[in-house]
Amino acid sequence: MKKIIILTDFKGELSLDLKNTLKKIFENYVIIENLYLNSIKENDIIDGDVILFMLENRFEKYSHHIKNKENVIIISRTIKKEVLKKLEVLPKDEPILVVNDFYETTLQLTSLLYRTKYKYLKLISYNEKEKKDLSYIKYAITPGIKEKVPKGITNIIDLGVRVLDLFTIISIANKLKLNENIKIINNILLYIDEIVFIKNGIEEHYRDLYLKNKELEGLLTNNSDGIILINDKNKILFFNKRACDFLNIPLEINQYFFKIIESNLHIENFENKKNDIIEIKGNFYYILFNQIKLYNNQYLLISLKDITELKKWKIL
Known part of the structure; x- marks a missing residue:
């Protein structure tokens, strides 16, 4: 992993x-x-x-x-939206000291704040190496580092640790x-x-991808067949609960389960795959390979149909 x-x-x-x-x-x-x-x-x-x-x-x-x-x-790093509302109490016409752990990160935070709706604030980036008179400043903003704020400033807005x-x-x-x-x-x-x-x-x-993926996930999840979706680089992107049941593996996807799927289906190379009947742990499945195009990307859709009963009755 x-x-x-x-x-x-x-x-x-x-x-x-x-x-x-x-x-x-x-x-x-x-x-x-x-x-x-x-x-x-x-x-x-x-x-x-x-x-x-x-x-x-x-x-x-x-x-x-x-x-x-x-x-x-x-x-x-940035800050969470929920903490921005704390800045609403700050006055427009007062100088406000921005304090972080290092001057470099202080400049980053100041730049970020200037690109929000609070860009009207008079922000001053604090550099502790500069020995300036800051006694006229009453307000400060810091991302969880109150101890760095110069003594004498009591109105401190703490934005919490940056994310x-x-x-x-x-x-x-x-x-x-x-x-x-x-x-x-x-x-x-x-x-x-x-x-x-x-x-x-x-x-x-990403929002566009999200909506498309939700639509695709709904179609695949609710399918009665076992479904496995693979991209053009032979990487498994998705498999539904039915496929997990057939392969007897948990639904959580990780690299370990990818290897189980690959070994069961013998899918090292997809280029010349043909539909076939395979046996997995005593059960028989009709496996279908379909090349599909979604959102301008090429995918391989593998379907598993349980035909164990049909095999028992020698219908297939």
Whole structure:
């Protein structure tokens, strides 16, 4: 099974939150592991299908520990929609300090806030290395790092820990080759509704996929035959409960069950497959292979019809 490694400076709320988010989206399709930069030893080598760094400078510092650098993603983060309403109490004409753990991430948060409906706020990015007089500032915004806010500022809006943005989630799905998985696409759509992001056509693309997949999933799920859907790269995208019953496997889809299906149906190569009668664990099935085109993509639809009774009566 493929693995995502989350690299944070230390174990804390951020590392836990990121792991929970990824579990929610990618479910049991991947293994998710937390590693902490403050615990890495000199000769440690980090190997994963996706390796997440929080900042570019962290990757530069620890890149010699990474086995495959092409698997690295420098994450981008955003905030949840539900916390934005907290900003409504802030005055329009007062300076407001934006405070994050590092100046780089402070600039990122400031930029994000300026692209929301609260762009009218007078935001100032806090740089603790600069010794400026901030005594005139009464308000501050921070994503869960109140301890970084300069003393004397008592009106603090805490937005909570920042979450993975849409671009990062899609980049992870693409690297894992899970971007065509119906369940994960649906999970991404649900996640989109929770977060703040800048619209650039990605949301519309995923919503369109979501609606099409829901329609397709309904047709396949309710079919009386066992149904298995495979893309043009021979990757199993979907199978319904009936197929699981025939193959005697649980409904949850993961790589282990893909291998069971492949071994039972002998589908290493689909190019010259012919309809046939096969036996699985004492039962007989008529297996049909159909090349279909959906939404400009080519798929192979495998149907399994239970003909055990017909075989017993020697009708076939």
